[in-house]
Amino acid sequence: MQSILSITDLNKTFAGGFKALQDINLEIHPGEIFALLGPNGAGKTTLINIICGITNLTSGSVSVGGHHIVNEYRQARSLIGLVPQELTTDAFETVWDTVNFSRGLFGKPNNPPYLKELLQDLSLSDKTHNKLMTLSGGMKRRVMIAKALAHEPRLLFLDEPTAGVDVELRKGMWEQVRELRESGVTIVLTTHYIDEAEEMADRIGIINHGKIILIENKFDLMKKLGTKHVALDLKEPLVNFPESLATYNLKMNGSQLIYTYDSQKEDNGISELFEKLIHAGIQVKDLHTKESSLEEIFVELVRKR
Amino acid sequence: MKMRAVKTIYLFEMARTWRTIWQSVASPVISTSLYFVVFGSAIGSRITEIDGISYGSFIVPGLIMLSVLTQSISNASFGIYFPKFTGTIYEVLSAPISYVEIVLGYVGAAASKSFILGVLILATAGLFVPLEIQHPFMMVMFLLLTSVTFSLFGFLIGIWADGFEKLQIIPLLIVTPLTFLGGSFYSIKMLPPLWQKISMVNPVVYLISGFRWSFYGQADVGVDISLAMIAVILITCMLTVRWIFNTGYQLKN
Structure with missing residues (x-):
C-alpha cells in the first residue's frame, strides 16, 4: 500500500x-x-x-x-x-x-x-x-x-x-x-x-x-515497553520477609506486596511466586494488576534519550 | 494559474476596504479636499500660474499621486502584514498556490483600491478647479502603473516588517518626504539649479512629471524617461518579491 x-x-x-x-x-x-x-x-x-x-x-x-x-x-x-x-x-x-x-x-x-x-x-x-x-x-x-x-x-x-x-x-x-x-x-x-x-x-x-x-x-x-504490576493485599502485614522471596523484585507498601514483571516474558514468575507465598504461609486477601500507561512509557523513553 | 484562489484573496482584501470605508476611501478624499483649500486657494491666490496652468489645476496630478503612492503602500503593506501578525498567513502559505497568485491577489486588491481612490480624488478635484486631460489613455496608464508598482513596494514592506513601527517607518520617513519634494506642489524648474539636479535623484519626480504631462502636456522630464523609471521600480520590486518567495525570507523561516 x-x-x-x-x-x-x-x-x-x-x-x-x-x-x-x-x-x-x-x-x-x-x-x-x-x-x-x-x-x-x-x-x-x-x-x-x-x-x-x-x-x-x-x-x-x-x-x-x-x-x-x-x-x-x-x-x-x-x-x-x-x-x-x-x-x-x-x-x-x-x-x-x-x-x-x-x-x-x-x-x-x-x-x-x-x-x-x-x-x-x-x-x-x-x-x-x-x-x-x-x-x-x-x-x-x-x-x-x-x-x-x-x-x-x-x-x-x-x-x-x-x-x-x-x-x-x-x-x-x-x-x-x-x-x-x-x-x-x-x-x-x-x-x-x-x-x-x-x-x-x-x-x-x-x-x-x-x-x-x-x-x-x-x-x-x-506490550513491548510496558511493565505490569501485581499488587497483593495481605491478610496481615509481614513481620519478617521470608528468605525464599528474596530473589523476587518485591516492594512492601503497608500490608500490600507489589510484584513488577515484564509482561512480554513467557516465564514471568507469577505462579512460582504464588507457590512460595503459600509455602511461606502468607495469606492473600485480594489482588490487583496494573499495566504501565503510555505516559509512563513516554516519560521513560524521553528521559533515557 | 488558480484564478479562483487569486479571486478569493482579492475579494477578501476588497471586503476589508468596504468594512473600513472611512479609513480607506473617505479619509484620503477629505485630506485631498483640504489640500485644495489650503494650497489651491491660499497659496494659489499668490502663485496664479505655473507654465500657463492655474495653480489649483497644476497641483491636481501631484495631489492624486501623493494619495495614490501613500495609500498603495499603506494598503498593500497592511494587507500582508496583518495575517503575518495574527498568524493567519499559515493558510495562504500552505495553500496549493504559487507566489505569483498570492501577489496577484494581495497586490491586485491594493492597486485596485488605489486606482479607485485616484479616480475619486480626480472627481473631487473637478469640484474645485477646471480640469483638462490631454492624454486620457496615458493618464489611466500612469495611474494604473503607479498603483501596481507602489502596491508591490508596499507588499515588500509588509513582508519585511516584523512590527508595526517598521511598517510605518519607510512610508513616513522616506516615501512621504520624497513625494512632497517630488514636485507635487511646484514645478522642478522653479528650484535653483543645484536643487533641480538633486531632485533628479528622487524617483517620484518622474512619476509626477509624467502624470502631469498626461493632463496638461507639460513635464519636468521626458515622458519616456518617466515610464522607464516606473518600469525600473516595478521590475526591481518584482525581482525582490521572487527572491523573497524563493528564499522564504521573513515568511517561511
Whole structure:
C-alpha cells in the first residue's frame, strides 16, 4: 500500500544554526491515526510546517500522496488540511465567510451544501453568521477544523487540537476525529496529552531533540515497553520477609506486596511466586494488576534519550 | 494559474476596504479636499500660474499621486502584514498556490483600491478647479502603473516588517518626504539649479512629471524617461518579491 505521507532523511537547520530536525524518516499509511508525541521544542510543529509548505526544509525529501512537496507542491498541498496549534483567526470575519475563504484558497468551487453539512457536523450551524471574535475558544477550535476540512483534504494535521479545551469538549473532539477517520481521512496529530494518543492513535511516534526515537503500533509499544504490576493485599502485614522471596523484585507498601514483571516474558514468575507465598504461609486477601500507561512509557523513553 | 484562489484573496482584501470605508476611501478624499483649500486657494491666490496652468489645476496630478503612492503602500503593506501578525498567513502559505497568485491577489486588491481612490480624488478635484486631460489613455496608464508598482513596494514592506513601527517607518520617513519634494506642489524648474539636479535623484519626480504631462502636456522630464523609471521600480520590486518567495525570507523561516 502506498504511503499517504513519506518522509526521507529530512533535516531542518534554522538560520542561527539550530538543528530543529535531524534525519527524519517516516511513513504514514492511508486511513490511520498517527500520534506524534514529544516534549516542548522537540520539533513536532516544525515537521508539520515543512510538510504543509509553511517552512522550507534544509535537506531531504517529503511527498504527500506520491507528490513531492516542492516540485509538485500544488498536488501535494491540495491533499493536506492543517489545524494549527494557535487559534489564529480573522476576528472580524464570520464563520461562513472564513470557511468559504479557506475553500476558495485551495481553488475549489463553491459548495454551500458541503460546507453547511461540515458546520453541522462540528456543531457550528447556529454560529454560521457570527463573527469569529464572538465565539468561545472551543468554538474557534472547531472553526479551525472546519477551515482545514473546507477543501476536502485526504490528510489532516491536528497540531495539539485539544490544547486549552475542557474535558467534555476534548472527548467530543476525539469522537469527531474518529468520525473523520471513518470518512477516509488520514490523521496525524501532535499532542501533549498522552491519554489522547492512547485513546485515539493506531500508531505512535516519539520525537525528542529533533529526532524520531521510536515509531510503533500503539498496542505493540505498550506490550513491548510496558511493565505490569501485581499488587497483593495481605491478610496481615509481614513481620519478617521470608528468605525464599528474596530473589523476587518485591516492594512492601503497608500490608500490600507489589510484584513488577515484564509482561512480554513467557516465564514471568507469577505462579512460582504464588507457590512460595503459600509455602511461606502468607495469606492473600485480594489482588490487583496494573499495566504501565503510555505516559509512563513516554516519560521513560524521553528521559533515557 | 488558480484564478479562483487569486479571486478569493482579492475579494477578501476588497471586503476589508468596504468594512473600513472611512479609513480607506473617505479619509484620503477629505485630506485631498483640504489640500485644495489650503494650497489651491491660499497659496494659489499668490502663485496664479505655473507654465500657463492655474495653480489649483497644476497641483491636481501631484495631489492624486501623493494619495495614490501613500495609500498603495499603506494598503498593500497592511494587507500582508496583518495575517503575518495574527498568524493567519499559515493558510495562504500552505495553500496549493504559487507566489505569483498570492501577489496577484494581495497586490491586485491594493492597486485596485488605489486606482479607485485616484479616480475619486480626480472627481473631487473637478469640484474645485477646471480640469483638462490631454492624454486620457496615458493618464489611466500612469495611474494604473503607479498603483501596481507602489502596491508591490508596499507588499515588500509588509513582508519585511516584523512590527508595526517598521511598517510605518519607510512610508513616513522616506516615501512621504520624497513625494512632497517630488514636485507635487511646484514645478522642478522653479528650484535653483543645484536643487533641480538633486531632485533628479528622487524617483517620484518622474512619476509626477509624467502624470502631469498626461493632463496638461507639460513635464519636468521626458515622458519616456518617466515610464522607464516606473518600469525600473516595478521590475526591481518584482525581482525582490521572487527572491523573497524563493528564499522564504521573513515568511517561511
